Amino acid sequence: MSGGAFATMPAVGMAPAGNAEPALYSPAYSHYARRMLQARDGLEDVLAEAMRVPLTRAWMEARLALLQQPSADAEEAAKQALRRLRAEVMCVVIERDLRGAATLGEVTAAMSDLAELAIQHGLAVLGADLAATFGRPVGAGSGEVQELVVVGMGKLGGRELNVSSDIDLIFLYDEDGETQGGTRSLSNHEYFIRLGRRLINLLADVTGDGYVFRVDMRLRPNGDAGPLACSLGMLEQYLVVQGREWERYAWIKGRVVSSLATPHAQRTARLLSDLTLPFVFRRYLDYGVIAAIRSLHAQIRAEAAKRSGGLAGHGVNQRSFNIKLGRGGIREIEFMAQVFQLIRGGQDAALRVRPTLEVLAVAVERGLLPAGQAEQLAxxxxxxxxxxxxxxxxxxxxxxxxxxTPEEQQAVAQMMGCDDWETLLARLQALQEPVAQQFEATFSDPDTAPCEALWPALVRDAVDEVQGGPAAEATEAGEDAPCARLQAAGFSDCGALFDRLRAILVSPRYRALSEASRARFDLLVNRALDLAARQEDADSTITRFLDFLDAISRRASYLSLLSEYPQAMARVAHTLHASRWAADYLTRHPQLLDELLDNEALADAPDWSAFQARLDERLHVADGQVEAQMDILRREHHAETFRILLQDLQGLLTVEQVADRLSDLADAVLEVTLRTVWRQLATRHCESPRFAVIAYGRLGGKELGYASDLDIIFLYEDEHERAPDVYAAFARRLITWLTSHTAAGMLYDVDTRLRPNGAAGLLVTSFDAFRRYQLREGDNAAWVWEHQALTRARFCAGDRAIGARFEALRDEVLRQPRDAATLAPEIVDMRAKVAEGHPNRGALFDLKHDRGGMVDIEFTVQYLVLLHSAAHAELTRNSGNIALLRTAGDLGLIDAALALAVGDAYRLFRARQHQLRLDGHAQARVEPASVAEPAGQVRALWQAVFGTGGAAAAP
Structure with missing residues (x-):
């Protein structure tokens, strides 16, 4: 075809003259396409037909079969066929892309399919040729025929191959051994090296038909100095002993691209995944990658600057700008996607996807990246x-x-749909600048000197002078100066602080830190001293801070996180200062540091449906790995608890809102755990259990605290003959999942003693038996205190039909007619037994158990509900003690003003109790004078309802 046919092609994006659609766009803009069309007869016809629909692997296979000519030299025939196929694919891709018919995904997928097809076809041809002489490689241990496993790295691994890219490959095999069945024998190692070399030549040799792909093997173990092919055992040893940080980034996209048609190939691919997964994705949140990526990017940028004559920036005059490696370029976007994968991929398998755009989408789904920023990057x-x-x-x-050159610039601008080069540059800069800003915000080096460096030099100098003597004995030796500096910084008990710092300095734990970890630890101690000194109680805050830093000192990732994000360190300071309980919780679960970076999560209300869906997904990915699933549950539970705690400490939530959220969290965890455990129960007899969890006590009343246990019982409604045994086993397994301690901690303590007949009763109860027990049908009947407990009970997880029946039964039980003269003494007697079990011999007032405290309020409300629900159904609502008191006042059952006052007292007591627990107090006790008035109002209500003799006052 003559070149003149292409001379009048219109610019891409512009309509052709008249109504005629140009035959082909590509020759006008691609010198390569023009050359191919001129050189090969019939290529235009192939292109004209193929460009109408997206390219597929099936089309390529069909074309390769036509192009592969029978020949005595199969290798040469394959070389020619693959090169001609590559020309066809390239021309079709160029044409469809310039017409606007192909998406970016279609282009990269087509090139990736071509590379995989070429590799697989080449291996088949070369393997058959080698077999004639050497036979097939056989594993010494298994006796199985071995296959060369080709791993595609980089853009091939991510199925993002560009049109003129080389392909990064690694050649692996499973077992050592020797070839068998040929006229000569080779070791498997020699065989696979020979096969690998011939494959590279098949793909990369430049012949009269061009080449298929340039091949880069430098990502293999030890690079150019390493063997061309290595066994899985050799790879494992290399990654464990020598694997470097940049190789983790490379292996993110590593993917087997040779054929997986045989069981051996599939098994080898699984072994490879098991080997590389822990190398790439750490089990913990790995913030150490930020500094490593920062360093790698600086090296890449410097190399790019050298290659482009020192022009690493962007602008109209910097004409050799590299859109891949330059500022705001492709590599910066890839790094921003990879940082999420490397930090969190060990805990969230969804982040282990390979394509960059998919990673960004998952980051948005997980709340790791704002949707607007992700859209800019994409x-x-x-x-x-x-x-x-x-x-x-x-x-x-x-x-x-x-x-x-102006000619090239104009052509490229038109190919991009722009009228001129300046328009293209303006679009480019508008897109790259937000990328560069996001990259710099993510990877900028944080301030490393935020405060005076008191540590460790201040302490080390004094230790050197005193030779380790106690601070109190060393004042004359010069230690008064360090104490004076600590005091000037804002600490009162400087002697104790100095002793603590000195103990850290000489401790084996500190001395065992790596140089990098020790540097970060030293930085964080100085920041801790600075931040703690700003708090009202600097001494207690720094004590908690040092406890916390000591606990995380051996986890380089946590040190990296706090070093990289000073704002997280500031939030740690606030948390440690605000609550001793929070300080202990964070110290026990340092993985929660990650939550301090999520500004939106610290302000938003939780979406429990989304929480359950996310948790279900993560548990499904880890299906069959019980310990991993239990850890996932615990980490997610701790994270949600910590978010609630942080909002609580910031004063964003009332006590009631905290309790509601903690109760909702428990419901959600129970629901997800129930589903997960049932799927793993070997004895299950149906797809979904006809089984319900009923909450009592604090969970039942939605008044759960941070450290509350769960009072729950289990009901089932199932006529299957094995149902009692199956559900008993299910309940035991469920309790184990909730209460077991794992590396990630525990979920909840569980108390099931409120089930029928208490600890002596069955762990699970059929609904019919529970109904008879509560309605007192038969000899085995519920006690009054069990009906008291029922006032705060509710369905919280499991089969909703059983839950609805329970709620109806609860309403029926509570609305039974009761006699005040009989009921009141039983309530009063039970209250006395509770008081005997919680004696208070101190001078402080126990907000919960002392007369006039919370238990008096709760027993009064329970009595009113049991006595009056028959006439007033609204009292059966499980709406909390304060709301029920108000309802009773509105109904005239008690004095309305006193009802409101006691409701306020209950709110006050809960708030005081909550604060004392956050401050680390095991018991909620206060000065009696501070609550004299509200406690007096509670006693007044008790007197009005029960009277001095324990009989109920008339409504």
């Missing part, structure tokens, strides 16, 4: 990748530099 990525392709369409060159 738009820039698509534009840059399309520009990359158009630069490469020109001459099939692996270039990422913007053109330097």
């Amino acid at each position: 738009d820039a990525y698509r534009f840059l990748r399309q520009l990359e392709h158009r630069l490469q369409y020109r001459d099939d060159a692996q270039t990422h530099h913007l053109p330097t």
Whole structure:
């Protein structure tokens, strides 16, 4: 076909003259396409038909079968066929892309399919040829025929291959051994090296038909110095002993691209995944990668600057700008996606996807990246990748530099749908600048000197002078100066603080830290001293801070997180200062540090449906790994608890809101755990259990505290003959999942003694038996105190039909007619027994158990509900003690004003109790004078309801 046919092609994005659709766009803009069409007869016809629909692997296989000519030299025939196929694919891709018919995903998928097909076809041809001489490689241990496993790295591994890219490969095999069945024998190692070399030549040799793909093998263990092919055992040893940080990034996208058609290949691929997964994805949150990526990016940027003549920035005059490695380029977007994968991929399998755009989408789903920022990154990525392709369409060159001549600039601008080069540059800069800003915000080096460096030099100098003597004995030796400096910084008990700092300095734990970890630890101690000194109680805050830093000192990732994010360190300071309980909780669960970075989560109300869906998904991914699933449950529970705690400490939640959220969290965890455990129960007899969890006590009344246990019972309604045994086993397993201590901590303590007949009763109860027990049908009947407990009971997880029946039964039981003269003494007697079990011999007032405290209020409300619900159904609502008191007052059952006053007292007592627990007090006791008035009002209500003799006052 003559070149003149292409001379009048209109610019891409512009309508052709008249109504005629041009035959082909590509030759006008791609010198490569023009050359191919001129050189090969019939290529235009292939292109005209193929460009109408997206390219598929099936089309490529069909074309390869036609192009592969029978030949005595199968290797040469394959070389020619693959090169001609590559030309066809390239021309179709270019044409469809320039017409706007192909998405970026179609282009990269087509090139990735071509590379995989070429590798697999080449291995088949070469393996058959080698077999004639050497036979097949056989594993010494298994006796199985071994296969070369080709791993695609980089963009091939991510199925994001660009049109003129080389392919990064690694050659692996499973077992050592020797070839069998040929006229000569080779070791498996020698065989696979020989096969690998021939595959590289098949793909990369430049012949009269061009080449298929340039091949880069430098990502293999030890790079160019390492063997061309290595066993899985050799790879494992290398990654464990020598694997470097940048290799973790490379292996993120590592994917087997050779055929997986045989069981051996599939098994080898699984072994490879098991081997590389823990190398790439740490089990903990790995914030150490931020500094490592920062360093790697600086090296890449410097190298790019060298190659482009020192022009690493961006602008109209910097014509050789590299859109891949330059500021705001493709690599920065990839790094921002990879940082989420490397930090969190060990705990969240959803982040282990390979394509960059998919990673960004998952980051948005997980709340790791605002949707607006992700959209900016994705738009820039698509534009840059399309520009990359158009630069490469020109001459099939692996270039990422913007053109330097006006003719090339104009052509590329038109290929991108722009009228001129300046318009393209303006679009490019508008997309790249937000990328660069986001990258710099993510990877900028934090301030490393925020405060005076008191540690460790101040303490080390004094220790050197005193030779380890106690601070009190060393004042004359010069230790008064360090104490004076600590006092000047804002600490009162400087002697105790100095002793603590000295103990850290000489401790084996501190001395055993790596140089990098010790540097970060030293930085954080100085920041802790600075932040603690700003708090009202600097001494207690720094004590908690040092406890916390000591606990995390051996976890380099946590040290990295706090070093990289000073705002997280400031929030740690606030948390440690605000609550001793919070300080202990964070010290026990340092993985919660990650939550301090999520500004939105610290302000938003939780979405419990989304929480359950996310938890279900993560548990499903870890299906069959019980310990991993239990850890996932605990980490998610701790994270949600900590978010509630942080909002609580910031004064964003009332005590009632805290209790509601903690109760909702418990409900959600129970629901998800129930589903997960049932799926793993070997004896289950149906798809979904006809089983319900009923909450009593604090959970039942939605008044759960941070450290509350769960009072629950289990009901089932199932006529299957094995149902009692199955559900008993299910309940035991469920309790184990909730109460077991794992590396991630525990979920809840569980108390099931409120079930029928208490600890002596069955762990699970059929609904019918529970109904008869509560309605006192038969000899085995519920006690009055059990009906008291029922006033705060509710369905919280499991089968909703059983839950609805329970709620109806509860309403029926509570609305039974009761005689005040009989009921009141029983309530009063039970209250006395509770008081005997919680004696208070001190001078302080126990907010919960002393007369006039919370238990008096709760017993009064329970009595009113049991006595009056028959006439007033609204009292059966499980709406909390304060609301029920108000209802009773509105109904005239008690004095309305006194009801409101006692409701306020209950709210006050709960708030005081809550604060004391946050401050680390085991018992909620206060000075009697501070609550004299509200306690007096509670006693007045008790007197009005029960009277001095224990009889109920008439309503």
